[in-house]
Amino acid sequence: MSAGMSHEEAWSLLDAYVDGEIPEGEMARVAAHVEECGECRREVERIRRLLARALLLPKEILPERDLWPAIEGEIGQAPAKAPARRFFLPRRRAVAWAAAAALLLAAIGLMSGRGDRGAPDVVTRTENVRWESHLARSAAVMTALRKECGGTGGDVARALSASRGDGAASRTYEENARIIDLAIAEVERAWIRNADDPELAGRLAHLCRMRAFLGERIAQSAMWA
Amino acid sequence: MKERHAPPSEEELISRAQKGDRSAFEALYRNHVGGVYAICLRLCRDADAAEALTQDAFVRAWMKLGRYEGRGAFGGWLRRLAVNVVIEERRTGARRARIFMHPPPGDEGGAWVREAAGPWGGEAAAGDERIDLERAIAELPAGARDVFVLHDVNGYRYEEIAGILGVAVGTVKSQLHRARRILRTTLEKE
Numbered sequence: 001m002s003a004g005m006s007h008e009e010a011w012s013l014l015d016a017y018v019d020g021e022i023p024e025g026e027m028a029r030v031a032a033h034v035e036e037c038g039e040c041r042r043e044v045e046r047i048r049r050l051l052a053r054a055l056l057l058p059k060e061i062l063p064e065r066d067l068w069p070a071i072e073g074e075i076g077q078a079p080a081k082a083p084a085r086r087f088f089l090p091r092r093r094a095v096a097w098a099a100a101a102a103l104l105l106a107a108i109g110l111m112s113g114r115g116d117r118g119a120p121d122v123v124t125r126t127e128n129v130r131w132e133s134h135l136a137r138s139a140a141v142m143t144a145l146r147k148e149c150g151g152t153g154g155d156v157a158r159a160l161s162a163s164r165g166d167g168a169a170s171r172t173y174e175e176n177a178r179i180i181d182l183a184i185a186e187v188e189r190a191w192i193r194n195a196d197d198p199e200l201a202g203r204l205a206h207l208c209r210m211r212a213f214l215g216e217r218i219a220q221s222a223m224w225a
Numbered sequence: 226m227k228e229r230h231a232p233p234s235e236e237e238l239i240s241r242a243q244k245g246d247r248s249a250f251e252a253l254y255r256n257h258v259g260g261v262y263a264i265c266l267r268l269c270r271d272a273d274a275a276e277a278l279t280q281d282a283f284v285r286a287w288m289k290l291g292r293y294e295g296r297g298a299f300g301g302w303l304r305r306l307a308v309n310v311v312i313e314e315r316r317t318g319a320r321r322a323r324i325f326m327h328p329p330p331g332d333e334g335g336a337w338v339r340e341a342a343g344p345w346g347g348e349a350a351a352g353d354e355r356i357d358l359e360r361a362i363a364e365l366p367a368g369a370r371d372v373f374v375l376h377d378v379n380g381y382r383y384e385e386i387a388g389i390l391g392v393a394v395g396t397v398k399s400q401l402h403r404a405r406r407i408l409r410t411t412l413e414k415e
Contacts, residue, residue: 015402019376021383050409053358054377060259061266063276068254071280072247075287 005029010040018047184208235299243290250290254283257300261307267374268311270363278314282307304379308389361411369404372397377405 010033016022017030034040233241233249235256241249261282266275286306293302362370362378371390375381376397383401387394 015405016383016398019383019401021398046409047405050405050412051377053354053412054373057355057358057378059263059379061263062259063262063279064272065276067258067276067280067283068251071254071283071287072251074280074284075247075250 005033007033007037007040010034010037011043014040014043015047018044018051236295239290239293239295239299242287243293250287253299257303258283260300261303264304264307264374264379265311267362267378268308268371278311279307281314282310285310308375312389357412358408361408364411365404365407369400369407372400373404373408376401
């Protein structure tokens, strides 16, 4: 028998034995057992046959489309050497979030009484935003987004009660609604591509609730005007 | 007659790319996209997701090129980076959660699995030994598939895999044993 190694012990080590991933001394003991044991020998042969098939798998598979144009578009705004680790978000999601976050934060700013610059400026500013700077700020933006979203209902209610019946306020709400619609469209586009993303779905639901709330207030404002 | 220049070596391309030369980086992309995409595809089993992950991996490679010091093959560095992108995406990103999870209850071996085997699907491929193995790998449970793809297809060592996946070496061994057992059973039935 093989230097005291039981069949069970040897059997449990066969994968590592074939892989050469056990210490030398133990290798010799397993090898001695395998030589004597037909069952272990057959098992080793079966593992080796599988590995031989795995080795024949192609190491390279080309994607169906050329990814370079998209990669080039992204790295066009990034330095080759990263001095510090940037916050990483998957590309499509990051862009969608950056857009949605920028629009939403802008909308929240307008709704909470900081909206006298008007929606068109906000949209123009958003269009001019560089995605790379958004990527770098994604973590902070998303944290702010969550925080701000929590207080949005109250902000809107306060803004509305302070300017009830004011036609200008009504126009502001409509501008805000338009901005939220843009944010919804951004998230929807991301969601269509990643329909199983529960976070995106949750965000979309939240935006829709905000939109519905704002719509209701717009209707009330129109009645008071 | 025009003098023909030898194509630039990989070292030269890397050096130029590290200085910000995008055309050199494009050449590196062309040389290595197949290897990066293959590992992403086998780990995530979805062609669209694998394309997105490959793209993310190359963008990250560009950002980190300055850290590549020439130790080890560039292709290996890239593939390792791609594996990290896949694992990180799995940990932090819910967008592709479905393709990394086990089949939903009641759908074992059903539509989910057929979809998972999509890139290797199709009647024309039936009976092809390589395709059979690709399909069988795609149908493995996630943990077993990761370890099999990393170890038996891509040649990573147990300890490396444990580090990449954040699990114990013992877990790597048991998942590999499980993967091989399932694969052999599946392939021997065919």
